[in-house]
Amino acid sequence: MVAQGFTVDLNKPLVFQVGHLGEDYEEWVHQPIVCKESPRFFENDLLEFLTLNTWWVIPLVWLPVVCWFVKSSVNMGISSNQLAATIAAGIFIWTLLEYTLHRFLFHIKTKTYWGNTIHYLLHGCHHKHPMDGYRLVFPPAATAILLVPFWNLIKLLTPTLYAPALLGGGLLGYVMYDCTHYYLHHGKPLQGVSSKMKRYHMNHHFRIQDKGFGITSTFWDRVFGTLPPKSGKKLR
Template structure:
Protein backbone atom coordinates (compact mmCIF):
# COMPACT_ATOMS: atom_id res chain seq x y z
CA UNK A 1 0.00 0.00 0.00
CA UNK A 2 1.45 3.42 -0.91
CA UNK A 3 2.45 5.93 1.79
CA UNK A 4 -0.47 8.30 1.09
CA UNK A 5 -2.96 5.49 1.54
CA UNK A 6 -1.24 4.25 4.68
CA UNK A 7 -1.34 7.73 6.18
CA UNK A 8 -4.93 8.57 5.31
CA UNK A 9 -6.59 5.21 5.91
CA UNK A 10 -6.92 4.19 9.54
CA UNK A 11 -8.59 1.18 11.05
CA UNK A 12 -11.85 1.85 12.87
CA UNK A 13 -12.54 -1.72 14.02
CA UNK A 14 -12.34 -5.27 12.73
CA UNK A 15 -15.27 -4.84 10.32
CA UNK A 16 -14.72 -1.37 8.95
CA UNK A 17 -12.08 1.09 7.91
CA UNK A 18 -11.67 4.85 7.84
CA UNK A 19 -10.71 6.16 4.40
CA UNK A 20 -10.84 9.94 4.90
CA UNK A 21 -8.83 12.04 7.35
CA UNK A 22 -11.69 14.56 7.50
CA UNK A 23 -14.42 13.48 9.97
CA UNK A 24 -17.03 15.17 7.75
CA UNK A 25 -15.97 13.33 4.59
CA UNK A 26 -15.77 10.08 6.51
CA UNK A 27 -19.28 10.57 7.87
CA UNK A 28 -20.89 11.45 4.55
CA UNK A 29 -19.13 8.52 2.84
CA UNK A 30 -21.29 6.18 4.91
CA UNK A 31 -25.02 5.49 4.71
CA UNK A 32 -27.66 2.94 5.53
CA UNK A 33 -28.83 1.33 2.29
CA UNK A 34 -32.44 2.34 2.98
CA UNK A 35 -31.66 6.04 2.47
CA UNK A 36 -30.50 5.89 -1.21
CA UNK A 37 -33.20 3.28 -1.94
CA UNK A 38 -35.88 5.68 -0.67
CA UNK A 39 -34.27 8.55 -2.62
CA UNK A 40 -34.33 6.58 -5.89
CA UNK A 41 -37.91 5.39 -5.39
CA UNK A 42 -39.12 8.92 -4.59
CA UNK A 43 -37.17 10.24 -7.57
CA UNK A 44 -38.77 7.60 -9.80
CA UNK A 45 -42.24 8.38 -8.47
CA UNK A 46 -41.79 12.11 -9.08
CA UNK A 47 -40.60 11.63 -12.65
CA UNK A 48 -43.37 9.14 -13.38
CA UNK A 49 -45.96 11.58 -12.02
CA UNK A 50 -44.56 14.31 -14.27
CA UNK A 51 -44.66 11.95 -17.24
CA UNK A 52 -48.29 11.00 -16.65
CA UNK A 53 -49.42 14.52 -15.80
CA UNK A 54 -47.55 16.65 -18.32
CA UNK A 55 -46.00 14.48 -21.04
CA UNK A 56 -48.22 13.18 -23.83
CA UNK A 57 -47.12 9.55 -23.84
CA UNK A 58 -49.63 6.71 -23.85
CA UNK A 59 -49.80 4.41 -20.77
CA UNK A 60 -48.69 1.46 -22.88
CA UNK A 61 -45.65 3.28 -24.23
CA UNK A 62 -44.85 4.59 -20.75
CA UNK A 63 -44.77 1.03 -19.41
CA UNK A 64 -42.67 -0.14 -22.35
CA UNK A 65 -40.08 2.59 -21.83
CA UNK A 66 -40.01 1.93 -18.08
CA UNK A 67 -39.25 -1.74 -18.70
CA UNK A 68 -36.60 -0.67 -21.20
CA UNK A 69 -35.09 1.57 -18.53
CA UNK A 70 -34.99 -1.33 -16.09
CA UNK A 71 -33.18 -3.50 -18.66
CA UNK A 72 -30.72 -0.73 -19.53
CA UNK A 73 -29.89 -0.31 -15.85
CA UNK A 74 -28.69 -3.92 -15.60
CA UNK A 75 -26.30 -3.21 -18.49
CA UNK A 76 -25.07 0.03 -16.91
CA UNK A 77 -24.63 -1.72 -13.55
CA UNK A 78 -22.50 -4.43 -15.16
CA UNK A 79 -20.26 -2.02 -17.03
CA UNK A 80 -19.78 0.41 -14.15
CA UNK A 81 -18.87 -2.47 -11.87
CA UNK A 82 -16.48 -3.97 -14.40
CA UNK A 83 -14.78 -0.90 -15.86
CA UNK A 84 -15.11 1.80 -13.17
CA UNK A 85 -15.17 -0.05 -9.86
CA UNK A 86 -12.47 -2.44 -11.09
CA UNK A 87 -10.41 0.09 -13.02
CA UNK A 88 -6.78 -0.90 -13.54
CA UNK A 89 -4.72 0.67 -10.76
CA UNK A 90 -1.77 1.65 -12.93
CA UNK A 91 -1.13 4.95 -11.10
CA UNK A 92 -1.35 6.10 -7.49
CA UNK A 93 -4.37 8.27 -8.27
CA UNK A 94 -6.20 5.39 -9.95
CA UNK A 95 -5.30 3.13 -7.05
CA UNK A 96 -6.65 5.65 -4.56
CA UNK A 97 -9.82 6.21 -6.61
CA UNK A 98 -10.47 2.50 -7.00
CA UNK A 99 -9.95 1.88 -3.31
CA UNK A 100 -12.36 4.61 -2.26
CA UNK A 101 -15.17 3.70 -4.68
CA UNK A 102 -14.90 -0.09 -4.41
CA UNK A 103 -11.66 -1.52 -3.07
CA UNK A 104 -12.58 -0.84 0.55
CA UNK A 105 -15.80 -2.76 -0.03
CA UNK A 106 -13.83 -5.79 -1.20
CA UNK A 107 -11.58 -5.52 1.83
CA UNK A 108 -14.51 -5.09 4.22
CA UNK A 109 -17.53 -6.67 2.47
CA UNK A 110 -19.53 -6.89 5.72
CA UNK A 111 -19.38 -3.14 6.38
CA UNK A 112 -23.09 -2.38 5.98
CA UNK A 113 -22.56 1.38 5.88
CA UNK A 114 -20.56 1.09 2.66
CA UNK A 115 -22.86 -1.14 0.63
CA UNK A 116 -24.40 1.84 -1.20
CA UNK A 117 -23.47 5.32 -2.35
CA UNK A 118 -24.13 8.08 0.20
CA UNK A 119 -27.25 10.26 -0.33
CA UNK A 120 -25.54 13.32 -1.85
CA UNK A 121 -23.69 11.21 -4.40
CA UNK A 122 -26.83 9.16 -5.08
CA UNK A 123 -28.81 12.28 -6.00
CA UNK A 124 -25.93 13.58 -8.14
CA UNK A 125 -25.57 10.32 -10.07
CA UNK A 126 -29.33 9.97 -10.60
CA UNK A 127 -29.55 13.53 -11.90
CA UNK A 128 -26.58 12.99 -14.21
CA UNK A 129 -28.21 9.93 -15.75
CA UNK A 130 -31.51 11.76 -16.13
CA UNK A 131 -29.79 14.62 -17.99
CA UNK A 132 -28.02 12.12 -20.28
CA UNK A 133 -31.21 10.19 -21.05
CA UNK A 134 -33.19 13.42 -21.48
CA UNK A 135 -30.67 14.46 -24.13
CA UNK A 136 -30.86 11.07 -25.89
CA UNK A 137 -34.57 10.28 -25.55
CA UNK A 138 -36.19 13.68 -25.23
CA UNK A 139 -39.56 13.54 -23.44
CA UNK A 140 -39.48 9.75 -23.47
CA UNK A 141 -36.85 10.02 -20.72
CA UNK A 142 -39.68 10.78 -18.28
CA UNK A 143 -41.07 7.30 -18.96
CA UNK A 144 -37.66 5.62 -19.22
CA UNK A 145 -36.04 7.01 -16.06
CA UNK A 146 -38.47 5.55 -13.47
CA UNK A 147 -37.64 2.02 -14.65
CA UNK A 148 -33.94 2.83 -14.55
CA UNK A 149 -34.21 4.17 -10.99
CA UNK A 150 -36.31 1.23 -9.81
CA UNK A 151 -33.57 -0.99 -11.23
CA UNK A 152 -31.00 1.01 -9.26
CA UNK A 153 -33.02 0.69 -6.04
CA UNK A 154 -33.45 -3.05 -6.64
CA UNK A 155 -29.71 -3.45 -7.21
CA UNK A 156 -28.96 -1.72 -3.90
CA UNK A 157 -31.37 -3.95 -2.00
CA UNK A 158 -30.02 -7.11 -3.63
CA UNK A 159 -26.43 -6.05 -2.98
CA UNK A 160 -27.27 -5.36 0.65
CA UNK A 161 -29.02 -8.70 1.09
CA UNK A 162 -26.29 -10.82 -0.51
CA UNK A 163 -23.89 -9.40 2.08
CA UNK A 164 -26.22 -9.21 5.08
CA UNK A 165 -28.57 -12.22 5.02
CA UNK A 166 -28.17 -15.96 4.31
CA UNK A 167 -28.80 -17.08 0.71
CA UNK A 168 -32.39 -18.10 -0.04
CA UNK A 169 -33.53 -21.25 -1.78
CA UNK A 170 -34.52 -21.29 -5.43
CA UNK A 171 -33.25 -19.29 -8.40
CA UNK A 172 -32.33 -16.23 -6.31
CA UNK A 173 -29.62 -18.32 -4.65
CA UNK A 174 -27.58 -17.87 -7.84
CA UNK A 175 -27.15 -14.17 -7.10
CA UNK A 176 -25.68 -14.94 -3.67
CA UNK A 177 -23.40 -17.63 -5.11
CA UNK A 178 -22.16 -15.44 -7.96
CA UNK A 179 -21.36 -12.49 -5.73
CA UNK A 180 -19.57 -14.72 -3.24
CA UNK A 181 -17.35 -16.03 -6.06
CA UNK A 182 -16.67 -12.44 -7.16
CA UNK A 183 -15.65 -11.39 -3.65
CA UNK A 184 -13.87 -14.40 -2.26
CA UNK A 185 -12.63 -16.44 -5.22
CA UNK A 186 -12.18 -14.40 -8.41
CA UNK A 187 -12.72 -10.65 -8.56
CA UNK A 188 -12.36 -10.59 -12.34
CA UNK A 189 -15.64 -12.37 -13.06
CA UNK A 190 -19.37 -12.11 -12.26
CA UNK A 191 -19.81 -8.34 -12.28
CA UNK A 192 -23.59 -8.48 -12.49
CA UNK A 193 -25.16 -8.19 -9.04
CA UNK A 194 -28.87 -7.83 -9.78
CA UNK A 195 -28.73 -10.03 -12.88
CA UNK A 196 -26.27 -12.60 -14.32
CA UNK A 197 -27.42 -11.83 -17.89
CA UNK A 198 -24.54 -9.65 -19.01
CA UNK A 199 -21.91 -11.96 -17.54
CA UNK A 200 -23.24 -14.66 -19.86
CA UNK A 201 -23.36 -12.28 -22.83
CA UNK A 202 -19.84 -10.90 -22.30
CA UNK A 203 -18.28 -14.17 -21.18
CA UNK A 204 -17.38 -13.17 -17.62
CA UNK A 205 -18.98 -16.07 -15.81
CA UNK A 206 -16.75 -18.11 -13.55
CA UNK A 207 -17.12 -21.15 -15.79
CA UNK A 208 -16.00 -19.24 -18.89
CA UNK A 209 -12.84 -18.05 -17.15
CA UNK A 210 -11.97 -21.53 -15.89
CA UNK A 211 -12.48 -23.01 -19.35
CA UNK A 212 -10.05 -20.47 -20.82
Protein backbone atom coordinates in the same frame (compact mmCIF):
# COMPACT_ATOMS: atom_id res chain seq x y z
CA MET B 1 0.71 -5.85 5.03
CA VAL B 2 3.99 -4.68 3.53
CA ALA B 3 4.09 -3.66 -0.15
CA GLN B 4 6.96 -1.93 -1.92
CA GLY B 5 8.41 -1.18 1.50
CA PHE B 6 5.17 0.47 2.68
CA THR B 7 3.02 -0.86 5.50
CA VAL B 8 -0.73 -0.23 5.52
CA ASP B 9 -1.72 0.40 9.13
CA LEU B 10 -5.31 -0.85 9.47
CA ASN B 11 -5.65 1.01 12.76
CA LYS B 12 -5.25 4.38 11.03
CA PRO B 13 -7.43 6.11 8.38
CA LEU B 14 -6.94 4.16 5.16
CA VAL B 15 -7.77 6.41 2.22
CA PHE B 16 -4.54 8.38 2.06
CA GLN B 17 -2.44 5.29 2.80
CA VAL B 18 -3.47 2.97 -0.03
CA GLY B 19 -2.02 5.13 -2.79
CA HIS B 20 1.48 4.35 -1.51
CA LEU B 21 1.02 0.67 -2.40
CA GLY B 22 1.73 1.43 -6.06
CA GLU B 23 1.63 -1.65 -8.29
CA ASP B 24 0.93 -3.89 -5.29
CA TYR B 25 -2.40 -2.19 -4.62
CA GLU B 26 -4.27 -4.63 -6.93
CA GLU B 27 -3.11 -7.65 -4.94
CA TRP B 28 -3.67 -5.97 -1.57
CA VAL B 29 -7.21 -4.78 -2.25
CA HIS B 30 -8.31 -8.27 -3.37
CA GLN B 31 -7.24 -9.90 -0.13
CA PRO B 32 -10.51 -9.34 1.79
CA ILE B 33 -10.85 -8.75 5.49
CA VAL B 34 -14.13 -10.40 6.48
CA CYS B 35 -15.59 -8.54 9.45
CA LYS B 36 -18.63 -6.33 9.98
CA GLU B 37 -16.66 -3.45 11.45
CA SER B 38 -16.29 -0.31 9.34
CA PRO B 39 -12.67 0.78 8.89
CA ARG B 40 -11.76 4.41 9.39
CA PHE B 41 -11.38 6.25 6.09
CA PHE B 42 -10.55 9.83 7.08
CA GLU B 43 -9.09 11.63 10.08
CA ASN B 44 -11.64 14.42 9.61
CA ASP B 45 -14.94 13.52 11.30
CA LEU B 46 -17.13 15.27 8.71
CA LEU B 47 -15.47 13.52 5.78
CA GLU B 48 -15.73 10.24 7.63
CA PHE B 49 -19.45 10.80 8.27
CA LEU B 50 -20.11 11.51 4.59
CA THR B 51 -18.73 8.09 3.63
CA LEU B 52 -21.21 6.21 5.84
CA ASN B 53 -24.65 5.22 4.57
CA THR B 54 -27.33 2.68 5.53
CA TRP B 55 -29.14 0.61 2.89
CA TRP B 56 -32.69 1.80 3.66
CA VAL B 57 -31.75 5.38 2.78
CA ILE B 58 -31.64 4.36 -0.90
CA PRO B 59 -35.33 3.45 -1.36
CA LEU B 60 -36.36 6.17 1.10
CA VAL B 61 -34.68 8.89 -0.98
CA TRP B 62 -35.05 7.60 -4.54
CA LEU B 63 -38.44 5.86 -4.77
CA PRO B 64 -40.31 9.19 -4.40
CA VAL B 65 -38.08 10.59 -7.16
CA VAL B 66 -38.93 7.59 -9.35
CA CYS B 67 -42.64 8.27 -8.78
CA TRP B 68 -42.19 11.95 -9.63
CA PHE B 69 -40.51 11.17 -12.95
CA VAL B 70 -43.12 8.56 -13.85
CA LYS B 71 -45.95 10.95 -12.92
CA SER B 72 -44.39 13.59 -15.18
CA SER B 73 -44.83 11.30 -18.18
CA VAL B 74 -48.35 10.39 -17.06
CA ASN B 75 -49.25 14.09 -16.85
CA MET B 76 -48.04 14.53 -20.44
CA GLY B 77 -50.47 11.86 -21.62
CA ILE B 78 -48.44 8.67 -21.98
CA SER B 79 -50.63 5.56 -22.26
CA SER B 80 -50.47 2.70 -19.76
CA ASN B 81 -48.84 0.34 -22.25
CA GLN B 82 -46.28 2.96 -23.29
CA LEU B 83 -45.55 3.74 -19.65
CA ALA B 84 -44.97 0.10 -18.72
CA ALA B 85 -42.74 -0.49 -21.75
CA THR B 86 -40.72 2.68 -21.09
CA ILE B 87 -40.15 1.84 -17.42
CA ALA B 88 -39.12 -1.70 -18.40
CA ALA B 89 -36.72 -0.24 -20.98
CA GLY B 90 -35.20 2.00 -18.30
CA ILE B 91 -34.63 -0.96 -15.99
CA PHE B 92 -33.11 -2.97 -18.84
CA ILE B 93 -30.75 -0.11 -19.77
CA TRP B 94 -29.73 0.14 -16.10
CA THR B 95 -28.73 -3.54 -16.03
CA LEU B 96 -26.31 -2.93 -18.90
CA LEU B 97 -24.98 0.20 -17.19
CA GLU B 98 -24.60 -1.75 -13.93
CA TYR B 99 -22.54 -4.41 -15.68
CA THR B 100 -20.45 -1.92 -17.68
CA LEU B 101 -19.58 0.24 -14.69
CA HIS B 102 -18.72 -2.75 -12.53
CA ARG B 103 -16.54 -4.40 -15.15
CA PHE B 104 -14.73 -1.47 -16.76
CA LEU B 105 -14.69 1.27 -14.09
CA PHE B 106 -14.95 -0.43 -10.71
CA HIS B 107 -12.37 -3.03 -11.72
CA ILE B 108 -9.97 -0.76 -13.57
CA LYS B 109 -6.35 -1.55 -12.69
CA THR B 110 -4.43 1.32 -11.10
CA LYS B 111 -0.92 1.79 -9.75
CA THR B 112 -0.45 5.54 -9.27
CA TYR B 113 -1.02 7.22 -5.91
CA TRP B 114 -4.22 9.05 -6.90
CA GLY B 115 -5.43 6.22 -9.11
CA ASN B 116 -5.23 3.81 -6.18
CA THR B 117 -6.81 6.33 -3.81
CA ILE B 118 -9.77 7.09 -6.08
CA HIS B 119 -10.30 3.42 -6.89
CA TYR B 120 -10.29 2.53 -3.21
CA LEU B 121 -12.97 5.12 -2.51
CA LEU B 122 -15.02 4.05 -5.52
CA HIS B 123 -14.95 0.27 -5.19
CA GLY B 124 -11.70 -1.05 -3.75
CA CYS B 125 -12.88 -0.54 -0.18
CA HIS B 126 -15.82 -2.85 -0.89
CA HIS B 127 -13.51 -5.66 -1.99
CA LYS B 128 -11.14 -5.11 0.93
CA HIS B 129 -13.99 -4.99 3.49
CA PRO B 130 -16.89 -6.79 1.75
CA MET B 131 -19.02 -7.03 4.90
CA ASP B 132 -18.87 -3.33 5.76
CA GLY B 133 -22.60 -2.57 5.77
CA TYR B 134 -22.16 1.19 5.96
CA ARG B 135 -20.18 1.54 2.73
CA LEU B 136 -22.01 -0.93 0.53
CA VAL B 137 -24.64 1.30 -1.11
CA PHE B 138 -23.91 4.51 -3.02
CA PRO B 139 -24.35 7.81 -1.09
CA PRO B 140 -27.43 9.72 -2.36
CA ALA B 141 -25.48 12.96 -2.78
CA ALA B 142 -23.08 11.28 -5.21
CA THR B 143 -25.97 9.66 -7.07
CA ALA B 144 -27.71 13.04 -7.42
CA ILE B 145 -24.59 14.54 -8.99
CA LEU B 146 -24.32 11.68 -11.51
CA LEU B 147 -28.04 11.88 -12.26
CA VAL B 148 -27.73 15.35 -13.83
CA PRO B 149 -25.69 14.37 -16.93
CA PHE B 150 -27.77 11.21 -17.41
CA TRP B 151 -30.99 13.26 -17.33
CA ASN B 152 -29.59 15.74 -19.84
CA LEU B 153 -28.53 12.89 -22.14
CA ILE B 154 -31.94 11.21 -21.94
CA LYS B 155 -33.71 14.50 -22.71
CA LEU B 156 -31.44 14.94 -25.72
CA LEU B 157 -32.00 11.44 -27.14
CA THR B 158 -35.58 10.64 -26.09
CA PRO B 159 -38.94 12.22 -27.02
CA THR B 160 -40.27 14.50 -24.27
CA LEU B 161 -43.22 12.20 -23.51
CA TYR B 162 -40.98 9.24 -22.70
CA ALA B 163 -37.91 10.86 -21.14
CA PRO B 164 -39.11 11.16 -17.50
CA ALA B 165 -40.50 7.60 -17.43
CA LEU B 166 -37.29 6.24 -18.97
CA LEU B 167 -35.16 7.91 -16.30
CA GLY B 168 -37.63 6.79 -13.64
CA GLY B 169 -37.25 3.21 -14.84
CA GLY B 170 -33.47 3.47 -14.84
CA LEU B 171 -33.51 4.94 -11.35
CA LEU B 172 -35.83 2.16 -10.19
CA GLY B 173 -33.34 -0.32 -11.62
CA TYR B 174 -30.60 1.36 -9.59
CA VAL B 175 -32.64 1.11 -6.37
CA MET B 176 -33.25 -2.58 -7.05
CA TYR B 177 -29.52 -3.04 -7.70
CA ASP B 178 -28.32 -1.36 -4.49
CA CYS B 179 -30.88 -3.13 -2.29
CA THR B 180 -30.11 -6.47 -3.97
CA HIS B 181 -26.39 -5.90 -3.52
CA TYR B 182 -26.85 -5.24 0.19
CA TYR B 183 -29.02 -8.34 0.56
CA LEU B 184 -26.49 -10.55 -1.22
CA HIS B 185 -23.90 -9.55 1.40
CA HIS B 186 -26.02 -9.42 4.54
CA GLY B 187 -29.10 -11.53 3.82
CA LYS B 188 -29.27 -15.26 4.50
CA PRO B 189 -31.24 -16.88 1.68
CA LEU B 190 -31.52 -20.64 2.13
CA GLN B 191 -32.61 -21.66 -1.36
CA GLY B 192 -33.97 -20.47 -4.70
CA VAL B 193 -32.81 -17.64 -6.96
CA SER B 194 -31.58 -15.38 -4.14
CA SER B 195 -29.40 -18.17 -2.75
CA LYS B 196 -27.87 -18.80 -6.18
CA MET B 197 -27.23 -15.08 -6.71
CA LYS B 198 -25.58 -14.76 -3.31
CA ARG B 199 -23.28 -17.68 -4.10
CA TYR B 200 -22.57 -16.14 -7.52
CA HIS B 201 -21.63 -12.77 -6.03
CA MET B 202 -19.57 -14.21 -3.20
CA ASN B 203 -17.69 -16.15 -5.86
CA HIS B 204 -16.82 -12.80 -7.46
CA HIS B 205 -15.46 -11.50 -4.17
CA PHE B 206 -13.59 -14.51 -2.85
CA ARG B 207 -12.58 -16.66 -5.81
CA ILE B 208 -12.54 -14.98 -9.25
CA GLN B 209 -12.67 -11.20 -9.07
CA ASP B 210 -12.42 -10.70 -12.85
CA LYS B 211 -15.61 -12.66 -13.62
CA GLY B 212 -19.23 -12.42 -12.50
CA PHE B 213 -19.86 -8.67 -12.75
CA GLY B 214 -23.65 -8.88 -12.72
CA ILE B 215 -25.39 -8.10 -9.42
CA THR B 216 -29.12 -8.26 -10.17
CA SER B 217 -28.73 -10.96 -12.84
CA THR B 218 -26.18 -13.01 -14.76
CA PHE B 219 -27.62 -11.95 -18.14
CA TRP B 220 -24.82 -9.63 -19.32
CA ASP B 221 -22.13 -11.97 -17.99
CA ARG B 222 -23.61 -14.60 -20.30
CA VAL B 223 -23.80 -12.18 -23.23
CA PHE B 224 -20.21 -10.94 -22.87
CA GLY B 225 -18.58 -14.19 -21.77
CA THR B 226 -17.65 -13.25 -18.21
CA LEU B 227 -19.41 -16.07 -16.41
CA PRO B 228 -17.06 -17.67 -13.85
CA PRO B 229 -16.10 -21.29 -14.56
CA LYS B 230 -18.15 -23.91 -12.78
CA SER B 231 -15.10 -25.90 -11.73
CA GLY B 232 -13.10 -25.07 -8.63
CA LYS B 233 -13.75 -24.88 -4.94
CA LYS B 234 -17.33 -24.08 -4.04
CA LEU B 235 -18.00 -21.30 -1.58
CA ARG B 236 -20.35 -21.66 1.32
